[in-house]
Each structure stands twice: as structure tokens, then as C-alpha cells.
Amino acid sequence: MDLKTASALHRLRLVSLIEAVSFLLLLTCSVLKRTTDFDAVPVMGPVHGVLVVLFLVFLADAWNRAKWPLKRPVVLFVLSVLPTGGFFADRMLRRETEDAVVAAHGRADVPAEA
Template sequence: MDIKTASALHRLRLISVPEALSFPALLIFGSVLSRISDIDYLMMPLGILHGILFVIYAVFLLDVWNKAKWPVKKVALFFLLAVLPFGGLYGDKLLKREEADSVMAARARREAANAA
């Protein structure tokens, strides 16, 4: 993998944790809060925030799919992990390993090219 692919993986990792926590932390918290109090105006902004994070995650996932040439099954797995509450945390763990591997491969190629 090249450095652009590693960069795309890093961007996906950066958004995966906030997206993973936005559903349980924001929406469930806001839903409980609106039911036990008269704060109904909080749900719409929290829902919009969660939606924006999910759309950014989906766009970054498509970017990684394009650059890393992942198979459809792998992309579907990461999409499913984004839909499941706290699934993105496991996805982040997988992405961290993938990102480290791609950075090491890029460095090895660069060193081999410099040595030749």
C-alpha cells in the first residue's frame, strides 16, 4: 500500500471511534433525557450530529475501498460495524492493525528503493 492508502485508513480510524460512540452516547442519552424531563429540543441536534458522523464515516469508508482495493465483504463488515452500537470500536482495532501494516509496507518499499 502506498502512503495515500495509509492516509485514507488513518482518516477512517479517526472518525470510527466518534461515530461508534455517537449512537449510544448521544442518541440513547438524549432519548432518556427527553423522557425523564421536558428537554425535547435536544434530540434533533444530537440526531443530526450522529447522522453527520455516520455520513463522514461512510464517505471515508468508500475512499478506503477505492484506494486500498478492499473486497466487498471487508467493506460490508466495516459498514455493519458502523451500524452496530460500539461496533466501530472493534472496527478501530482492525483498522489500527491494517494501518500499521500499510505504513510498514510503504517504509520497506521506500528503503528498498533507496538502497537500490
């Protein structure tokens, strides 16, 4: 894999974690809205929505660059819909991201033939 693929996987992994945290915060805000006077849903809703859109854009980019079969992005999308699924997506992507970085650096260390 090249460095752009490694970068795409890293971005996807990062946004999946942030999206998972925002999902949990949104659920917490929803519960608090119904049980107390605290109402942060109008703020957290759009924040989480933007993060979901970013996740989908980065998922499409990683799918295109890593040449995954259809099953992989579908599983990652389903995980993004589950409240703690982003943490599992991070775990799935961690090894692949590390391998991509090592492969990209290994390829960059080899001098080009003249």
C-alpha cells in the same frame, strides 16, 4: 501499500471511533429526552448524521484504495449501524493501518534507481 492508502485507512479508523461515540451520545440523549426535560436530540441527531455520512465516504475511499473484497466494507458498514460497532471496527482496522504505514515508510526509504 502506499501512503495514501495508509492515510485513508487512518481516516476511516478515526471517524469510526468518533461516530461510535456520537451514536452512544445520541442514544443517551434519546433516553434522557424521554425520562427528563433534557432534549439534546435536535443537536446530536444532525451531528451523528454528518459523522455517518463521513464514515461512508471514508469507507468507500478506503475500499477503493485498499482493494478490499466486498465482504470487508459490508462488515464495517454493519458494525457502524450497531451502537458499539465502531469500536470493533477500530480494532479491525488498527493492525491493517499500522501495517500500511510501515509498508509505506519502508517503500519511501528505498532510493529510486537512476
